[in-house]
Amino acid sequence: MAHDNPYLPLPATIKKITIENEARDLKTFDLVFDNDSQRFRYTCGQFAMISVLGAGEAPIGIASSPMNDGFIQFTVKKYKTGIVTTALHNLYEGDKIGIRGPYGNGFPMKDFEGKNLVIIGGGFALTTLRSLTKYILHENNRSRYGNLTVLVAARNPGEMLYKYDLEEWLKRKDLKLIQTIDQDVKGWTGKVGLAPSVLKEISPSPENAYAIVCGPTIMIKFCIFVLLELGFPTKRIISSLEMRMKCGIGKCGRCNIGPKYVCKDGPVFSHEQLQGLPDEY
Amino acid sequence: MEVERQIRETVKKLFDESKIDVFIGYSEGTLPLKSTTCFITESANIEKLVWNSYCLNNLAVYLPRFFVYDPRKKDATLPRVGIVAKGCDGRSLVGLIKEHQIPRENLYIIGISCDGMLDVTKIKNAGIEIIESKEKQDKIIVIDENRKAMQFEKKDLLADVCLSCQYSTPTVYDTLIGEETQNTKHKIQNIPVAEFEKKSVQERWEYFKEQISKCIRCYACRQACPNCYCKVCFAEQTKPRWIGITNNISDLMFYQIGRVFHQAGRCIDCGACVRACPMNIDLRIFTSKTVKDIKEFFEYEAGVSLEEAPPLAIFKQEDPEEFITEP
Amino acid sequence: MEELVIRKVKIPDLIQELIKTYKVFLPTKTNGDYFHFNELQTVNEELLSFWDYRNTKISPKEIFFPQTEILFSFAEKMESLGSNRQLLTIILGIRPCDARAISFLDKVFAEPLRNGEPQTPSYIDPYYLERRQKSTIVSLACSNPQITCFCTSLNGKPDGEEGSDIILYDLGEEFLVKVISKTGEKLIDSFAKWFKKATKSHIAKKNKFIDFSLKRIHSTIDCHNIKEKLDESFNATFWGKIHLKCLGCGICTYLCPTCYCFDITDEVRNKQGKRMRCWDSCMFSLFTLHASGHNPRLTYKERMRQRIMHKFNYCPVNFNGIFCVGCGRCIRNCPVNLDLREIIKDIR
Numbered sequence: 001m002a003h004d005n006p007y008l009p010l011p012a013t014i015k016k017i018t019i020e021n022e023a024r025d026l027k028t029f030d031l032v033f034d035n036d037s038q039r040f041r042y043t044c045g046q047f048a049m050i051s052v053l054g055a056g057e058a059p060i061g062i063a064s065s066p067m068n069d070g071f072i073q074f075t076v077k078k079y080k081t082g083i084v085t086t087a088l089h090n091l092y093e094g095d096k097i098g099i100r101g102p103y104g105n106g107f108p109m110k111d112f113e114g115k116n117l118v119i120i121g122g123g124f125a126l127t128t129l130r131s132l133t134k135y136i137l138h139e140n141n142r143s144r145y146g147n148l149t150v151l152v153a154a155r156n157p158g159e160m161l162y163k164y165d166l167e168e169w170l171k172r173k174d175l176k177l178i179q180t181i182d183q184d185v186k187g188w189t190g191k192v193g194l195a196p197s198v199l200k201e202i203s204p205s206p207e208n209a210y211a212i213v214c215g216p217t218i219m220i221k222f223c224i225f226v227l228l229e230l231g232f233p234t235k236r237i238i239s240s241l242e243m244r245m246k247c248g249i250g251k252c253g254r255c256n257i258g259p260k261y262v263c264k265d266g267p268v269f270s271h272e273q274l275q276g277l278p279d280e281y
Numbered sequence: 282m283e284v285e286r287q288i289r290e291t292v293k294k295l296f297d298e299s300k301i302d303v304f305i306g307y308s309e310g311t312l313p314l315k316s317t318t319c320f321i322t323e324s325a326n327i328e329k330l331v332w333n334s335y336c337l338n339n340l341a342v343y344l345p346r347f348f349v350y351d352p353r354k355k356d357a358t359l360p361r362v363g364i365v366a367k368g369c370d371g372r373s374l375v376g377l378i379k380e381h382q383i384p385r386e387n388l389y390i391i392g393i394s395c396d397g398m399l400d401v402t403k404i405k406n407a408g409i410e411i412i413e414s415k416e417k418q419d420k421i422i423v424i425d426e427n428r429k430a431m432q433f434e435k436k437d438l439l440a441d442v443c444l445s446c447q448y449s450t451p452t453v454y455d456t457l458i459g460e461e462t463q464n465t466k467h468k469i470q471n472i473p474v475a476e477f478e479k480k481s482v483q484e485r486w487e488y489f490k491e492q493i494s495k496c497i498r499c500y501a502c503r504q505a506c507p508n509c510y511c512k513v514c515f516a517e518q519t520k521p522r523w524i525g526i527t528n529n530i531s532d533l534m535f536y537q538i539g540r541v542f543h544q545a546g547r548c549i550d551c552g553a554c555v556r557a558c559p560m561n562i563d564l565r566i567f568t569s570k571t572v573k574d575i576k577e578f579f580e581y582e583a584g585v586s587l588e589e590a591p592p593l594a595i596f597k598q599e600d601p602e603e604f605i606t607e608p
Numbered sequence: 609m610e611e612l613v614i615r616k617v618k619i620p621d622l623i624q625e626l627i628k629t630y631k632v633f634l635p636t637k638t639n640g641d642y643f644h645f646n647e648l649q650t651v652n653e654e655l656l657s658f659w660d661y662r663n664t665k666i667s668p669k670e671i672f673f674p675q676t677e678i679l680f681s682f683a684e685k686m687e688s689l690g691s692n693r694q695l696l697t698i699i700l701g702i703r704p705c706d707a708r709a710i711s712f713l714d715k716v717f718a719e720p721l722r723n724g725e726p727q728t729p730s731y732i733d734p735y736y737l738e739r740r741q742k743s744t745i746v747s748l749a750c751s752n753p754q755i756t757c758f759c760t761s762l763n764g765k766p767d768g769e770e771g772s773d774i775i776l777y778d779l780g781e782e783f784l785v786k787v788i789s790k791t792g793e794k795l796i797d798s799f800a801k802w803f804k805k806a807t808k809s810h811i812a813k814k815n816k817f818i819d820f821s822l823k824r825i826h827s828t829i830d831c832h833n834i835k836e837k838l839d840e841s842f843n844a845t846f847w848g849k850i851h852l853k854c855l856g857c858g859i860c861t862y863l864c865p866t867c868y869c870f871d872i873t874d875e876v877r878n879k880q881g882k883r884m885r886c887w888d889s890c891m892f893s894l895f896t897l898h899a900s901g902h903n904p905r906l907t908y909k910e911r912m913r914q915r916i917m918h919k920f921n922y923c924p925v926n927f928n929g930i931f932c933v934g935c936g937r938c939i940r941n942c943p944v945n946l947d948l949r950e951i952i953k954d955i956r
Contacts, residue, residue, distance in 0.1 A: 006731045054874050083519055243896070244899075246871055251731065252888070253869035254895060254896060310945045311947040312939070312947075426755065497675065499862045501859050501943055504855040525873065560665065
């Protein structure tokens with residue numbers, strides 16, 4: 001065919017499955033492309049349509065850093081009502097799935113250069129933020145960015161994702177990592193409180209800084225209030241949205257907010273952009 | 282005209298006495314020979330309400346959405362809804378009340394004894410458009426786009442469902458306009474069904490398949506039917522996936538069979554589905570056949586009595602079967 | 609290229625010739641008492657008077673964008689169903705409004721430009737593109753617009769040329785043939801001996817025809833600055849009233865020549881499966897339902913608003929054109945007589 005077929009997934013094999021939380025409904029899949037992986041060059045914040053042939057497709061944010069070579073990672077939450085996520089969770093290492101993408105606009109990495117970054121992630125929305133953090137922390141990249149503050153919120157310690165990464169990050173000096181849980185649990189050494197209140201406590205400076213917030217809608221909403229109070233201008237507050245998607249390429253008409261398609265013009269939007277869009281999500 | 286005036290008067294009174302929050306009635310359509318629905322919320326707008334020979338649609342379909350349970354608004358009071366009901370609409374209301382979709386106390390039903398409504402598709406004009414129509418007692422005068430006038434007797438244009446109507450007065454109402462009549466004027470046997478029954482099983486299957494192959498899966502039949510109020514229709518369910526979502530012929534047939542059988546014992550043969558269908562599929566053959574069968578097997582007619590339980594929803598000791606699932 | 613004529617009596621023979629190399633789609637009457645674009649299988653005298661109809665029930669978008677499209681099949685491996693097998697096609701007798709709608713769908717599926725700027729990355733739909741590239745659209749100018757036609761309010765005309773390769777004018781005994789694009793020219797050239805040059809009197813007849821047609825369009829809507837009006841109307845109160853009658857079926861979207869929302873689904877039988885694309889409608893309640901249970905368009909109000917905003921605001925922003933061609937199908941077929949013209953009036 002004259003043109004690449006955007007509906008055709010690239011085949012990949014599951015190399016490793018890691019169960020991320022105590023509830024066992026969050027799994028990280030390490031995937032290796034069967035063929036040419038050169039075609040799949042992505043940036044932080046992008047997502048891909050993961051295909052389980054026979055079940056369907058689901059849009060999942062890419063959790064691995066683009067500096068990663070050889071394999072890419074996705075963290076998938078299993079929804080009771082989700083056919084694809086349920087099917088994914090029933091797969092084993094060595095099984096095959098399809099990947100379409102990368103889609104989406106990704107984080108504005110060029111704009112971030114030279115700036116301080118405040119990254120706030122709640123629940124399992126941490127997935128693309130992990131990609132972003134790991135990318136920045138990479139030795140080739142770190143010098144291009146300013147101070148890095150990462151606030152990670154979860155309901156309880158069992159629900160914290162990427163514990164292995166968080167442990168590493170705690171030891172590092174080139175970022176400030178704060179973990180918080182909703183209610184105190186014996187043995188917990190991090191902060192206690194909801195993300196917006198802990199954010200207020202940390203009070204990061206808006207000077208020359210970008211804030212990136214991802215999480216449940218209500219968490220994003222309140223964190224943005226706090227950020228605005230702290231003086232962050234709307235165009236330097238970035239978040240990533242979720243919508244039901246089918247094609248991922250801005251054609252099926254499902255994921256639009258106003259004239260913008262979350263799959264094609266997003267999922268990353270600045271707060272300023274969102275204010276210009278209708279309130280329909 | 283008289284009926285129209287009485288409807289408007291009654292509705293005005295209802296609003297003036299604050300007895301209802303919204304009234305659902307018919308108003309003038311934007312195309313000739315059609316009426317449309319209007320939702321009146323204050324007495325100033327009662328002039329929009331009309332009553333004519335094109336008030337064919339079943340308005341009961343709009344009611345369930347007023348009473349949908351919203352957990353976010355647990356303490357909100359349910360709206361009081363007024364509605365105008367012909368015989369068929371009234372039977373739909375009875376069905377919905379019985380199935381607990383609408384509370385009787387929140388309804389104000391203006392019943393109307395109906396003489397039958399017209400089916401405009403019976404004016405066979407070989408593609409010539411009608412631009413105007415006038416009702417004159419028991420005649421209809423239409424003017425086509427070439428400015429030619431034609432006259433028809435209303436009785437020649439009556440909708441098929443009206444021809445076999447047995448209940449021209451709604452069985453439940455708060456106010457009745459006109460007199461109670463049991464419609465025996467047009468009591469005709471359902472001829473299409475009688476013809477259909479003469480066919481062999483293979484012939485019936487072929488007919489069914491031929492009709493359903495026109496289906497485009499727009500779901501208009503389901504959305505127009507007052508009895509189809511399921512939040513997620515079986516045809517669109519994903520867990521489990523009963524049928525696919527494309528217009529594959531076997532999925533289409535399964536969808537129609539499923540829908541018709543879900544209506545068995547509940548369908549009142551109002552014709553909303555067949556009127557809504559843009560592809561002119563003969564749906565009524567199948568739905569009215571089930572109505573006939575239910576009458577024969579169980580001596581039950583849907584939508585007549587508020588007390589009588591639907592035959593396919595209950596099991597009595599006297600039933601010949603030993604258990605509810607016995608064929 | 610100058611205008612040509614062909615006598616109607618020659619049409620059946622010409623079509624006989626055409627079907628030797630082309631798939632020919634014509635509007636034919638179906639057993640449901642409406643017209644539909646069907647592929648001509650056998651040459652039948654009755655079927656060949658294709659000019660004798662108002663418009664089809666379903667728009668011809670389904671020729672390029674079928675209701676069910678198999679994207680690929682899979683068993684152990686994925687095999688793409690190559691659509692290289694598309695044959696050369698002629699769509700004969702399409703109305704100018706529908707042809708114009710196809711040019712709108714081109715912007716969505718087949719063009720890598722958006723508002724004149726290249727899209728990176730460009731997502732061209734190969735299935736649609738293949739069909740489109742292999743087809744010639746021969747439209748039939750309208751002599752008798754219906755009472756629900758309002759193409760002139762939307763920059764359309766009964767003899768509009770957008771989207772057509774060739775346009776025909778029905779002059780009674782003959783057709784006047786006007787070539788619009790290179791594709792059209794190619795087709796006419798290969799059958800040149802069938803046509804004669806149009807004379808002055810033919811052209812005069814054509815002009816009279818256009819006048820007559822334009823006069824017969826009475827239905828209008830005021831779309832002047834509608835996009836701007838809608839820009840500031842997202843939270844207006846009229847949305848709460850407009851949607852009340854709507855039943856939530858998909859008739860308006862499925863019959864509409866410019867609607868293109870779709871769903872992608874996998875179907876498996878034993879060890880074989882297919883991934884398919886099929887029509888979907890933004891008016892269905894489950895259209896935007898998330899797996900978490902959240903539905904950003906929970907009620908009829910949001911869905912109706914989405915439909916109108918998409919056609920009259922979002923598409924003008926993204927594709928520089930209102931996605932309505934004034935064919936009137938939604939108005940004629942809506943079971944509750946929800947009239948788009950009334951909605952636009954209310955918005956104003």
